[in-house]
Amino acid sequence: MITLDLTLPDTRYPIHIGRGLLDQVELLLPHLPIPKVAIVTNTVVAPLYLVRLQKKLAEHDVEVTPIILPDGEDHKTPGNTESHFRRTAAWSLRTKNYADCPRGGVIGDMTGFAAACYQRGAPFIQIPTTLLAQVDSSVGGKTAINHPLGKNMIGAFYQPKVVIADTELLATLPTRELSAGLAEVIKYGLLGDASFLSWLEEHMEALLAQDPDALQYAIRRSCEMKANIVQQDEKESGIRALLNLGHTFGHAIETGLGYGAWLHGEAVAAGMVLAAAASAAMGWITADDVLRVETLISRAGLPIKSPDLGVAQWLELMGHDKKVESGTIRYVLLKALGHAIIQPGLPKSVMTKLLTGRHIIATEQSARQS
Numbered sequence: 001m002i003t004l005d006l007t008l009p010d011t012r013y014p015i016h017i018g019r020g021l022l023d024q025v026e027l028l029l030p031h032l033p034i035p036k037v038a039i040v041t042n043t044v045v046a047p048l049y050l051v052r053l054q055k056k057l058a059e060h061d062v063e064v065t066p067i068i069l070p071d072g073e074d075h076k077t078p079g080n081t082e083s084h085f086r087r088t089a090a091w092s093l094r095t096k097n098y099a100d101c102p103r104g105g106v107i108g109d110m111t112g113f114a115a116a117c118y119q120r121g122a123p124f125i126q127i128p129t130t131l132l133a134q135v136d137s138s139v140g141g142k143t144a145i146n147h148p149l150g151k152n153m154i155g156a157f158y159q160p161k162v163v164i165a166d167t168e169l170l171a172t173l174p175t176r177e178l179s180a181g182l183a184e185v186i187k188y189g190l191l192g193d194a195s196f197l198s199w200l201e202e203h204m205e206a207l208l209a210q211d212p213d214a215l216q217y218a219i220r221r222s223c224e225m226k227a228n229i230v231q232q233d234e235k236e237s238g239i240r241a242l243l244n245l246g247h248t249f250g251h252a253i254e255t256g257l258g259y260g261a262w263l264h265g266e267a268v269a270a271g272m273v274l275a276a277a278a279s280a281a282m283g284w285i286t287a288d289d290v291l292r293v294e295t296l297i298s299r300a301g302l303p304i305k306s307p308d309l310g311v312a313q314w315l316e317l318m319g320h321d322k323k324v325e326s327g328t329i330r331y332v333l334l335k336a337l338g339h340a341i342i343q344p345g346l347p348k349s350v351m352t353k354l355l356t357g358r359h360i361i362a363t364e365q366s367a368r369q370s
């Protein structure tokens with residue numbers, strides 16, 4: 001097991017990464033001052049892991065109340081959060097208690113948000129069960145629910161007490177979900193670590209085959225990079241926005257197609273290709289660099305071409321993004337592979353090219369050459 005520490009001005013918490021950690025409840029017990037816990041999960045993960053965790057906690061006389069929510073991004077709604085509150089209130093009226101959640105990013109974001117609001121803050125623990133949640137959403141304290149006008153539109157910064165990432169739980173994850181998680185892993189290489197990007201190019205097959213060492217290294221490096229950025233900028237007033245690489249375009253895809261049509265990681269993957277193409281159009285990276293990005297994303301089993309939403313809808317959806325400041329969209333682009341920057345606004349000609357699908361510079365060039 002590897003343990004990373006995330007240290008912030010008001011709190012500090014461990015991120016444990018390793019195999020078989022779900023059974024090591026001693027990692028969790030120090031964070032439960034009273035022996036009573038709500039386990040929030042969903043209808044897919046509950047049959048796989050709920051009883052196992054419940055039994056382990058029962059061995060230590062911890063009373064468990066399961067809260068099992070429906071599965072999927074389209075359930076990350078105010079309505080389901082309300083149902084969450086009702087069940088939590090019925091269970092622990094007037095007592096601040098723990099929401100402990102073996103789950104993917106959807107339940108984690110929603111439970112974190114509910115925990116932030118419930119009685120002005122109930123402590124919670126993250127037990128991520130998807131690759132995406134282990135490398136990204138469970139770390140750093142961003143919690144949110146969706147709104148018809150925008151993805152993750154309603155939310156709070158609220159840190160967990162501990163993150164327990166058991167890589168063994170990924171064995172039951174569908175391949176498409178594993179690929180979606182790899183999108184966020186690739187994001188870290190692109191935004192801040194060129195040598196990690198090269199490592200990913202060398203180990204993509206091993207990651208897809210869930211080689212335990214490769215997985216553990218990819219999760220560790222991703223969490224290290226995220227923790228490092230969050231420690232410098234917890235509330236996203238600066239450098240943390242770099243973690244949104246691919247997300248301005250990606251959120252527009254998710255909202256435009258309807259939540260759940262594309263997985264979050266798939267939308268981010270196609271969004272990163274657009275960000276790379278925009279960076280090439282700005283003259284910062286080469287067509288070969290864009291091809292390198294496309295090739296790696298494609299090898300991870302992810303889409304490289306965005307859906308055709310129409311320029312007007314693209315711009316409207318991106319205009320609702322949280323990353324808009326004083327009417328200007330703040331794009332995360334690449335000065336080089338492994339070096340992301342924030343770019344306020346893009347020339348109209350670049351946007352039109354990008355959003356009408358004429359952006360696949362590398363693919364077009366290779367086609368011309370062949």
Ligand SMILES: NC(=O)c1ccc[n+]([C@@H]2O[C@H](COP(=O)([O-])OP(=O)(O)OC[C@H]3O[C@@H](n4cnc5c(N)ncnc54)[C@H](O)[C@@H]3O)[C@@H](O)[C@H]2O)c1
Pocket residue numbers: 042044045048071072073076103104105106107109129130131132133136137138139140141142143144152169170171172173174177180181264265
């Ligand atoms: N808070 C953040 O910083 C942050 C960062 C990135 C993404 N997110 C959010 O995370 C969400 C996506 O998370 P996700 O990709 O984990 O999706 P998810 O939570 O929907 O999980 C994906 C699917 O896998 C199933 N599943 C989960 N664990 C499983 C397991 N071990 N075995 C079998 N099936 C399993 C789930 O039930 C679901 O059907 C999005 O809502 C996104 O906005 C948040």
